[in-house]
Structures are given as structure tokens and as C-alpha cells.
Amino acid sequence: MKRDIFCNLYASRKMRFETSTIKDIAKALGLSTSTVSRALRDRYEISEETKKLVLAYAEKVNYRANPIARSLKERRSYSIGIIVSEIANNFFSQVINGIESIAYDRDYHVIISQSHESCKQEKLNVEHLASRSIDGLLIALSSETQDIEYLRSLYAKGLPIVFFDRVPENFETHKVIANNFKGAFDATEHLILSGKRTIAHLTNSENLSITRERLKGYQAALAKYNIEFKAELVKYCQHGGMHSIELEEAVKELLPFNPDGIFISSDRLTTGCIMALKKTNPGVAHKIAIAGFTNSNLVELFSPSLTSVKQPAFEMGQVATELLISMIEAKRPVTEFEVRVLDTELVKMQKTLGNRFL
Amino acid sequence: MKRDIFCNLYASRKMRFETSTIKDIAKALGLSTSTVSRALRDRYEISEETKKLVLAYAEKVNYRANPIARSLKERRSYSIGIIVSEIANNFFSQVINGIESIAYDRDYHVIISQSHESCKQEKLNVEHLASRSIDGLLIALSSETQDIEYLRSLYAKGLPIVFFDRVPENFETHKVIANNFKGAFDATEHLILSGKRTIAHLTNSENLSITRERLKGYQAALAKYNIEFKAELVKYCQHGGMHSIELEEAVKELLPFNPDGIFISSDRLTTGCIMALKKTNPGVAHKIAIAGFTNSNLVELFSPSLTSVKQPAFEMGQVATELLISMIEAKRPVTEFEVRVLDTELVKMQKTLGNRFL
DNA sequence: AAAAAGTGTGCAATCGTTCCCAAAAACGTC
DNA sequence: GACGTTTTTGGGAACGATTGCACACTTTTT
Numbered sequence: 001m002k003r004d005i006f007c008n009l010y011a012s013r014k015m016r017f018e019t020s021t022i023k024d025i026a027k028a029l030g031l032s033t034s035t036v037s038r039a040l041r042d043r044y045e046i047s048e049e050t051k052k053l054v055l056a057y058a059e060k061v062n063y064r065a066n067p068i069a070r071s072l073k074e075r076r077s078y079s080i081g082i083i084v085s086e087i088a089n090n091f092f093s094q095v096i097n098g099i100e101s102i103a104y105d106r107d108y109h110v111i112i113s114q115s116h117e118s119c120k121q122e123k124l125n126v127e128h129l130a131s132r133s134i135d136g137l138l139i140a141l142s143s144e145t146q147d148i149e150y151l152r153s154l155y156a157k158g159l160p161i162v163f164f165d166r167v168p169e170n171f172e173t174h175k176v177i178a179n180n181f182k183g184a185f186d187a188t189e190h191l192i193l194s195g196k197r198t199i200a201h202l203t204n205s206e207n208l209s210i211t212r213e214r215l216k217g218y219q220a221a222l223a224k225y226n227i228e229f230k231a232e233l234v235k236y237c238q239h240g241g242m243h244s245i246e247l248e249e250a251v252k253e254l255l256p257f258n259p260d261g262i263f264i265s266s267d268r269l270t271t272g273c274i275m276a277l278k279k280t281n282p283g284v285a286h287k288i289a290i291a292g293f294t295n296s297n298l299v300e301l302f303s304p305s306l307t308s309v310k311q312p313a314f315e316m317g318q319v320a321t322e323l324l325i326s327m328i329e330a331k332r333p334v335t336e337f338e339v340r341v342l343d344t345e346l347v348k349m350q351k352t353l354g355n356r357f358l
Numbered sequence: 359m360k361r362d363i364f365c366n367l368y369a370s371r372k373m374r375f376e377t378s379t380i381k382d383i384a385k386a387l388g389l390s391t392s393t394v395s396r397a398l399r400d401r402y403e404i405s406e407e408t409k410k411l412v413l414a415y416a417e418k419v420n421y422r423a424n425p426i427a428r429s430l431k432e433r434r435s436y437s438i439g440i441i442v443s444e445i446a447n448n449f450f451s452q453v454i455n456g457i458e459s460i461a462y463d464r465d466y467h468v469i470i471s472q473s474h475e476s477c478k479q480e481k482l483n484v485e486h487l488a489s490r491s492i493d494g495l496l497i498a499l500s501s502e503t504q505d506i507e508y509l510r511s512l513y514a515k516g517l518p519i520v521f522f523d524r525v526p527e528n529f530e531t532h533k534v535i536a537n538n539f540k541g542a543f544d545a546t547e548h549l550i551l552s553g554k555r556t557i558a559h560l561t562n563s564e565n566l567s568i569t570r571e572r573l574k575g576y577q578a579a580l581a582k583y584n585i586e587f588k589a590e591l592v593k594y595c596q597h598g599g600m601h602s603i604e605l606e607e608a609v610k611e612l613l614p615f616n617p618d619g620i621f622i623s624s625d626r627l628t629t630g631c632i633m634a635l636k637k638t639n640p641g642v643a644h645k646i647a648i649a650g651f652t653n654s655n656l657v658e659l660f661s662p663s664l665t666s667v668k669q670p671a672f673e674m675g676q677v678a679t680e681l682l683i684s685m686i687e688a689k690r691p692v693t694e695f696e697v698r699v700l701d702t703e704l705v706k707m708q709k710t711l712g713n714r715f716l
Numbered sequence: 717a718a719a720a721a722g723t724g725t726g727c728a729a730t731c732g733t734t735c736c737c738a739a740a741a742a743c744g745t746c
Numbered sequence: 747g748a749c750g751t752t753t754t755t756g757g758g759a760a761c762g763a764t765t766g767c768a769c770a771c772t773t774t775t776t
Binding site for chain 1: 377422424425426427429430435444445446448451452454455458467469470472486489490491629632633636637654655656658659660661663
């Protein structure tokens with residue numbers, strides 16, 4: 001007897017939300033569950049009268065369809081997975097805002113995961129998301145990732161995937177990227193036009209698409225102004241600047257060449273590099289002109305100030321999401337894929353404020 | 359007929375992952391689904407032999423239990439919801455990292471939502487999370503939120519909730535906060551000790567617990583040094599600095615009092631205020647000493663540099679998650695609640711670098 | 717040798733929805 | 747009024763997992 005009471009208490013704790021179900025509505029209205037279900041989904045078979053009855057009652061008891069049950073039945077979850085290296089990175093958080101803006105409109109929910117630039121973590125996260133039957137995946141590869149077989153197999157099994165920012169080659173699906181070549185070109189050219197001649201390039205892991213594209217832009221700008229490209233002026237960071245030691249070493253190796261400018265190819269690296277410069281060589285930090293990719297919304301506060309290449313992050317998230325949803329909702333397998341290239345914006349260093357006053 | 363074919367194609371596209379189910383294993387091994395289920399969960403009733411057999415086969419076919427089906431049956435999802443105002447804020451992204459570090463260890467998944475400081479959005483998100491049967495909720499209230507009735511009713515229905523950072527009064531549950539009084543006191547005292555006497559205070563909406571606590575710390579520090587508290591030196595920002603105009607106006611209203619120091623009470627406001635100062639009054643920006651709450655990891659790059667109060671964000675996430683999970687897994691309703699108060703850290707302005715060189 | 721206890725397994729209900737299929741009701745038509 | 751049509755509804759089987767209960771079968775106890 002005692003045990004029963006306890007069990008009931010416990011059950012009632014677990015039976016979290018006594019939200020009414022379709023069954024309850026059916027019972028209350030003397031209808032079958034199928035009728036109620038159809039009425040709620042506004043199917044043509046159900047008479048207007050019944051629909052009104054059901055809808056009114058559902059409204060009254062504040063009925064909410066249980067998404068879990070629906071997911072199980074329909075084998076989809078109305079949610080899309082996102083993998084970025086870290087949300088603390090402004091670029092990615094802006095992308096996520098873009099993704100959400102579209103997803104919520106279309107009644108999808110998003111689930112965010114961070115790879116922290118680790119390919120092991122990335123794989124773990126992706127597989128976890130897949131097992132929760134996300135309907136599609138939006139992913140920017142970690143800087144460590146080289147082997148994308150696991151993505152391929154998921155994709156082959158029917159999981160729609162759209163890549164953004166850091167995209168793989170040889171993977172036939174939609175991709176959304178910034179015009180990395182042009183962004184890099186513009187930034188480098190800007191350094192050259194402000195009189196710099198020894199321009200170093202600090203960049204991410206060589207695996208990444210963005211690394212290669214931006215390197216090309218850098219080289220093209222040098223070439224245009226007949227400046228010799230020197231491989232020793234290029235430093236790669238395998239971990240994308242996740243460890244400050246990585247950046248300090250890179251800076252240490254670059255400084256002996258006396259660069260008068262540095263072009264940096266990613267958000268994390270840009271801020272990390274300035275930090276490393278200030279820490280290890282405060283005297284030269286403000287003598288080197290810096291131009292780098294970054295979407296930090298605090299860039300105006302930085303000292304030394306810098307020229308930044310801003311990616312259209314929000315828009316990138318929007319476009320990627322639209323493409324993904326179109327794949328998810330496609331009636332037949334999609335076979336034509338797009339690579340959307342979005343223009344970057346060059347925000348030049350504010351000489352008047354940044355370097356004069358402080 | 360045609361329709362049938364079409365339906366089949368469509369169905370097969372939807373039948374995304376032909377992951378093997380318990381049923382498949384049962385069939386292949388000539389066992390019943392119950393036996394397989396029990397074997398996989400390592401129940402005592404099943405013989406070692408059978409267990410080995412099942413486990414080996416499950417491994418072979420790479421069996422993954424379907425979390426959706428499990429959620430439906432068990433009425434829980436092994437996932438916890440997080441609501442923050444925005445992930446772009448370093449403080450919150452660090453909290454999230456802390457949350458994840460514990461949650462993943464304990465086999466919980468996390469779902470992140472942003473309120474963008476809007477109470478409407480907050481409510482929407484919470485209710486969406488609840489309908490996806492999250493097992494518990496971690497929330498920092500938006501600066502707009504005053505009415506928390508909807509949280510109360512969810513809580514009454516059995517949803518465990520733990521508040522962090524921005525916590526309500528009159529809500530009996532676990533809470534994790536920073537020692538806001540002391541953090542504010544220390545920061546203000548630091549300004550006073552560096553010789554400032556007219557110290558303004560820029561802060562968040564009055565609704566927030568952190569606003570009140572930090573104001574008290576500010577007042578206490580003034581009192582200790584016999585500096586008169588002047589209400590006109592305190593400016594509240596209803597939207598937590600989400601709109602830059604809000605900050606520019608606040609700055610404009612404060613400057614006429616010629617403050618020689620400002621104590622700012624939140625991350626977003628701190629960066630926003632410096633930005634506004636530089637934009638509207640570049641000449642005085644570096645003449646006013648600034649001390650503010652911020653967890654930005656870029657603070658060393660700022661100019662003017664500032665003294666910052668850092669919250670133990672990562673730890674806050676960890677503690678909150680542990681408390682939440684203890685509530686979720688409690689066998690009987692929890693009735694004793696804790697308010698954990700974590701110490702902040704004062705990081706003093708780096709005079710040598712920040713203001714001299716640039 | 718019979719009864720009791722202990723093992724290992726299977727059946728079937730359940731969670732909340734959806735949807736195929738059939739059945740009932742309503743309607744026309746001759 | 748009997749017979750097709752069309753419209754509206756209900757029954758019941760999924761989806762994949764968990765679990766109480768019953769059933770065999772073996773071992774121990776009396």
C-alpha cells in the first residue's frame with residue numbers, strides 16, 4: 001500500500017507535463033483519434049463543423065502536439081543541426097543568428113554544437129546529432145578535420161548537408177562561402193597601397209578551403225604590385241589559434257623578417273596575433289600594419305587598430321539554411337548543387353581615432 | 359498507381375537512416391525484442407551468454423538506440439535547455455562551455471536558445487523547449503523580463519529549473535550567481551584608490567538582480583571613502599545595451615557631470631559604452647577611467663584599456679548544471695535549495711601597455 | 717517425490733502521433 | 747426504395763524502445 005503511494009508520487013513527478021493529448025481530446029469529444037489528428041492538421045476529409053469543434057477544444061485545453069511522438073512516427077524532427085568550431089567566435093555567432101532567423105520562420109528548431117577545432121569532437125557531435133534524427137546538417141569544418149568519410153556516409157544514407165565557410169572539395173552538395181580570394185586580395189592590396197612591402201601572412205591549417213583561397217588572394221595582390229612572394233613569410237597554425245602558444249611562436253618566427261604588414265586569415269588568429277604581438281613585442285606591435293579577416297564587433301576598440309575583412313556572416317547563415325531546407329523538403333533527391341559566393345567587406349583602419357589618440 | 363510509386367519514392371527518401379533497430383537484432387538472433395533490450399541494458403535477468411551474443415551483434419551492425427523512441431517511452435529526453443540573452447556575449451559562451459563540460463559527461467545533451475534580451479522571445483523559447491520535453495532548464499533572465507509566471511507554472515508542473523547570473527527573487531529553486539556586491543565594490547574601490555572622485559555608474563535594467571546587487575556594491579564603496587552617492591550619476595539601460603543609441607544617450611547624459619571614472623555593470627554595456635565614448639567624444643574617452651564587468655577575452659586589446667571584473671563563467675555553468683542534474687535525477691521532489699555565490703576576479707588595467715604606447 | 721525457489725525468455729501493453737483501409741452516413745439518381 | 751457516389755468518420759497498425767507479467771525450465775529444499 002505504502003509502496004503504491006510512493007510509486008504514484010514518483011510517477012507523477014516523471015509524468016512531467018500532463019498536457020492533453022490527441023487521445024484526451026478524442027475522448028472528450030466522442031471522436032476517434034484519427035479524426036482529431038486530421039482535424040488538427042486541417043485535412044480535407046474532415047467537415048468544417050468537426051474541425052471547428054476540435055480546434056476550439058484544443059485551444060481551450062491548450063493542446064500542443066508532442067514533437068517527440070511526431071518525430072518517431074514521421075522519422076524526422078523538424079530540427080537542424082549546426083556544427084561550428086566555437087560560438088564564442090563572433091563570426092560563428094553571427095552565422096548562427098542568420099540560421100535561426102530563417103529556421104524559426106520555417107518552423108525548424110536548431111541544435112548547436114561546438115567542435116572546438118577538434119575533429120574527434122566534431123565527429124562525435126555530428127553522430128550524436130544524427131542519432132537524434134536531425135533533418136539536416138549545417139557545418140563549418142574544424143581546422144583539424146581532414147577525413148570526412150563519416151560525413152559522406154551519413155550523406156549517402158540521406159542526411160542533407162550544407163557546408164559553409166570551411167568547405168571540403170570533392171563533396172557534391174550545396175556550399176556557401178565568402179569570396180575569400182577577393183577578400184584576401186583586397187586586404188593585401190590595401191596594405192601594399194599604404195606603403196608596406198614586407199607583408200607576412202598568418203593563416204590557418206592548410207587543410208581548410210579558406211586557407212588555400214585566401215593564400216591565393218594574398219599572392220595575387222603581391223603579384224599585381226610585383227612584390228616577390230616569399231614562402232617563409234607565410235605561417236600556418238594547425239589549431240586555428242586555439243592555443244596562444246601557437247600564435248606566440250608564429251609571431252616569433254615571423255618577426256626576424258621585419259615585416260611591415262601582416263595579413264591574417266581568420267577571426268581567432270587575428271585577435272590572437274595582436275594579443276601575441278602586444279605580449280611578446282609591445283614595442284613593435286603598433287608599428288606593423290595589420291589587416292585580417294574578423295567579424296568581431298569590438299574591432300573598433302582594438303589597439304593597435306587594424307583593417308578588417310568582414311564576412312557577411314548573418315547572410316551566410318541565412319543562405320545556407322535556405323539551401324538546406326530546400327534539400328530537406330525536396331520531393332525528389334536533389335542533384336544540382338550550388339556554390340554560393342558572398343562578397344566580403346573591407347573596413348579600413350580608422351587612422352584618426354585608433355592610432356592618434358591613444 | 360502513379361501516385362503509389364511516387365509515395366514510395368518519397369517514403370524511401372524519408373526513411374533516412376536504415377540504422378538497425380532492436381527488432382532487427384532480435385530477428386537476426388532469433389530472440390525477442392525484450393531480451394535484446396534487456397541484454398543491451400545489462401539487466402540481471404539475462405544470461406551472460408545471451409548478453410555477449412547480443413552485444414557482439416549490436417557492435418557488429420553498429421546499433422544505436424533511437425533516442426526519440428526512448429524519449430517517448432520514458433517521457434524524458436536526456437537533454438537540458440539553456441536560455442541566455444546572446445551567445446555572442448563572451449560571458450554566456452563561457453557559461454555554455456561550462457555547462458557542456460558537465461552535461462556531456464553525464465550523458466545529457468544541451469539545447470541552446472537566445473532571448474536577445476526580449477522577454478517575448480524568451481517565453482517563446484522556453485515553451486518550445488518544454489514541448490520538446492527537455493528534462494531541465496538553465497536560464498539567465500533577459501533584461502526585459504519581469505513577469506516569470508510562465509516559468510512558475512512550468513516549474514509547478516515538474517520541470518526542474520536552475521537560474522544563473524540573472525536570477526529572480528521569490529522563486530524557490532537552486533540559483534548560481536557571482537558575488538556581484540563584492541565585484542562591484544572592488545571595481546569601484548579600485549577607481550577610488552586611483553584617485554577618481556566623480557564616479558558614474560552605467561548599468562542594466564532595474565529589473566535584474568545583478569543590477570540591484572552591483573548598485574549596492576558601488577554605493578558601499580563610495581560610502582567607505584565618504585564619497586556622496588548621487589543618483590544622477592547612475593544610468594540604467596532597459597535593453598542591456600542591445601541598441602547602440604541607448605548607450606550613446608546614456609553617455610551624453612553622463613558627461614555633463616564630468617565623471618573621472620565610470621563603473622559599468624555588464625559585459626555588453628562595458629564594450630558598448632567605450633564604443634559610444636570613442637564615437638561621440640573621442641577626446642575624453644581616454645581621460646575617463648573605466649572599470650566594468652566583462653568576460654571578453656579581447657579586453658587586453660581594448661583602447662582605452664580598462665579594469666575589468668571577470669565572472670567565473672565556466673565554473674558558473676558547471677555548478678548550475680550539477681545542481682540541475684541533481685534535481686532531475688532526484689528520486690523525490692527536492693525541497694532544499696541552494697544559492698551558490700562565486701567570487702569574481704578584478705583584473706586591473708595594464709598601465710604599462712594599454713595607455714602608454716598607443 | 718513433490719513443492720518451492722531461482723533462471724532465462726517471450727508476450728503484449730505503452731508512450732503520442734500518423735495514416736491506410738474500411739465502414740458508416742449523407743446525398744443523388746433512376 | 748434500391749443502388750451508386752461522395753463525404754465523413756473510426757479501427758488499428760505502425761514508429762522503436764521499455765517493462766510488468768507469465769511461462770517454461772532447472773535447481774534446491776522439505
